[in-house]
Structure formats: C-alpha cells, structure tokens
Amino acid sequence: MNGYTMVVLVKQVPDTQNITGEAMKEDGTVNRGALPAIFNPEDLNALETALQVKEKHGGTVTVITMGPPAAVGVLKEALYRGADSVFLLSDRRFAGSDTLATSFALKQAIITKVPDFDIVFCGRQAIDGDTAQVGPQTAEKLGIAQITYVEEIRSLEKGSIKVRKLIDDGSEIVEAPLPVLLTVTDTANEPRPFMAKRLLKYRKAATVLGLEPLLDRYPQFNEKNQLEEYLRGRGLLIDVWSADDVKAAPENVGFAGSPTMVKKIESISLTGKGFKEIEPTDAGIRHFVAELIEDHTL
Numbered sequence: 001m002n003g004y005t006m007v008v009l010v011k012q013v014p015d016t017q018n019i020t021g022e023a024m025k026e027d028g029t030v031n032r033g034a035l036p037a038i039f040n041p042e043d044l045n046a047l048e049t050a051l052q053v054k055e056k057h058g059g060t061v062t063v064i065t066m067g068p069p070a071a072v073g074v075l076k077e078a079l080y081r082g083a084d085s086v087f088l089l090s091d092r093r094f095a096g097s098d099t100l101a102t103s104f105a106l107k108q109a110i111i112t113k114v115p116d117f118d119i120v121f122c123g124r125q126a127i128d129g130d131t132a133q134v135g136p137q138t139a140e141k142l143g144i145a146q147i148t149y150v151e152e153i154r155s156l157e158k159g160s161i162k163v164r165k166l167i168d169d170g171s172e173i174v175e176a177p178l179p180v181l182l183t184v185t186d187t188a189n190e191p192r193p194f195m196a197k198r199l200l201k202y203r204k205a206a207t208v209l210g211l212e213p214l215l216d217r218y219p220q221f222n223e224k225n226q227l228e229e230y231l232r233g234r235g236l237l238i239d240v241w242s243a244d245d246v247k248a249a250p251e252n253v254g255f256a257g258s259p260t261m262v263k264k265i266e267s268i269s270l271t272g273k274g275f276k277e278i279e280p281t282d283a284g285i286r287h288f289v290a291e292l293i294e295d296h297t298l
C-alpha cells in the first residue's frame with residue numbers, strides 16, 4: 001500500500017478571539033468585515049496530524065474548504081504548511097447553509113472528488129459557529145466510523161486506526177476500521193509554521209474567482225483567461241468546485257437544505273451585579289480563597 005489518502009476539512013473564520021468594539025452589528029450578528037479572517041485554530045491541529053501521518057506512513061493530504069472566494073486564504077496557508085492539493089468548494093447556492101447542508105456539501109465533495117479516501121480530518125470545533133457538528137454529521141453522511149476529540153494517533157495498520165481521545169476526566173484509547181473521520185483537538189500537537197520554500201512557491205496561487213484584482217500585477221496579460229492559463233501552467237491555479245461539480249442537488253444545500261431556523265438573536269451585556277473586586281495582593285487573594293472555602297465553592 002502506498003500510504004494513506006487523507007482529506008482535511010478546514011474553515012476560514014472571523015478571529016473571534018480578538019474582539020474589538022465593532023465586532024458586533026446593531027442587530028446582534030457578527031460584523032465579519034470588522035474581524036480579520038483566520039484559519040480555524042483546531043483545523044490547524046487537524047492538518048498537522050494529517051501531515052505527521054503522511055511523514056510516517058506516506059500518502060497524500062488534500063485540503064478542502066467550503067466558503068466564499070476569500071476562503072482561498074486558508075487554502076494557501078495549507079499549501080505553505082505542506083498540503084499536497086487544495087480545493088475551494090464555492091457556489092452562491094451554498095449561501096445560507098446550516099451545519100446539515102454544510103456537511104452534505106462536504107460529503108458530496110469527498111465522494112465525488114476523493115472517493116478512495118482513508119481518513120478525513122476535521123477540527124473539533126469552529127470558533128465562529130461553535131457547534132462541533134460538521135465533523136460528526138459528515139461522517140454520518142459518508143456512512144463511516146468517527147472518533148471525536150482525538151489527541152494522538154497511536155497506530156495505523158491493517159485497515160485499522162487506534163487513537164487516544166480526550167474525555168471529561170482523562171483519555172480513552174479507541175480503535176476503528178478505515179475509512180474513518182477524526183475530529184482533532186487543540187491539545188493534539190503544535191501546528192508547524194509556514195515553510196519558506198513553499199511560501200515562495202505558492203504565494204501567487206489563486207482561484208479563477210480571484211483573478212480580476214490580480215491583473216494589475218501581470219501587465220503582460222490583458223485578459224483573465226490568459227492569466228488563468230499562466231497560473232495553471234505553473235501549478236498555481238486552485239480549482240473551485242461548484243454545487244454541480246460535486247453533484248450536490250440544490251434542495252440539499254443553502255437555505256433550501258437548511259432546516260435550522262434562527263428565531264432570535266440577543267446581545268447579552270454583562271453588568272457589574274454579582275461581581276466582586278479582589279485586591280491583587282497576596283492578602284486579597286488569601287481572603288477570597290477563604291471565602292470560597294467557607295461557602296463550599298472550593
């Protein structure tokens with residue numbers, strides 16, 4: 001066997017860990033324009049796990065993201081870190097997808113484009129939607145085993161995988177047959193940085209959806225299709241898959257395929273009530289701990 005065929009599902013998310021005053025709109029929804037877009041943190045751990053499997057056992061790492069044209073940013077970062085191939089799943093018909101429709105589209109992409117996969121890696125959770133549903137729902141739709149909260153791959157042989165996964169009060173060793181879907185936690189590893197050689201090679205990579213603004217940088221080309229051919233010839237054109245390309249029926253994606261209804265969005269402001277200010281001194285902390293022991297919190 002020539003190693004493992006691996007797929008990593010990654011998401012571009014607004015950086016909700018660095019919230020500024022403008023991060024929320026008046027209606028309580030996220031102001032995506034005001035927050036920098038980043039690689040979902042645990043998806044970096046998923047990618048790192050896949051790259052380590054490739055280094056140890058051989059194989060290929062394919063990265064897929066579903067998102068708007070700007071999501072090409074995370075795909076380029078995946079190339080800088082060592083992914084073999086990357087794909088953008090993007091179509092207006094995907095807009096409004098909830099987790100059910102998202103996992104349907106991702107499942108279609110996997111079975112139509114990488115049908116011989118052995119392992120699908122996901123992050124445990126995305127920092128914007130925060131549901132942790134897409135991984136398990138994708139496994140369910142693929143009809144394969146899933147192991148969530150993976151921290152370490154213990155062994156990989158004879159069509160089976162053994163991993164250590166996090167549980168509430170420790171960890172558990174779990175074995176599953178391949179193909180399998182794993183969701184990976186941020187405690188699994190330290191994601192590798194960009195590799196300088198790959199950064200130089202792929203920094204000009206683009207999709208057909210992002211060529212227009214690049215034309216200024218290539219005065220030798222007047223037309224988008226000339227630039228497209230130029231990038232393709234150098235292995236720098238990232239393929240975009242539409243709903244038709246992955247055979248995703250319109251009734252299963254976007255608003256049509258999303259049974260989730262957002263009933264109400266509320267902005268919750270924490271008030272000072274119920275808070276207690278502690279003096280930042282040893283005596284202040286001692287006093288506070290004594291109070292917590294007294295009321296049985298500790």
Ligand SMILES: Cc1cc2nc3c(=O)[nH]c(=O)nc-3n(C[C@H](O)[C@H](O)[C@H](O)COP(=O)(O)OP(=O)(O)OC[C@H]3O[C@@H](n4cnc5c(N)ncnc54)[C@H](O)[C@@H]3O)c2cc1C
Nearest residue numbers: 009066096098099102122123125126129130131132133134
């Ligand atoms: C009614 C409704 C409408 C929505 N409309 C939109 C919309 O128009 N545009 C929009 O961007 N979002 C929309 N969303 C949000 C969207 O459903 C979720 O962001 C998406 O399904 C992922 O869920 P999550 O963020 O909870 O990811 P989680 O389930 O927490 O993610 C777990 C893991 O799944 C993988 N994953 C998740 N999402 C993707 C992805 N897109 N591509 C590849 N891998 C992925 C990653 O590995 C990630 O770490 C909508 C949600 C609802 C409820």
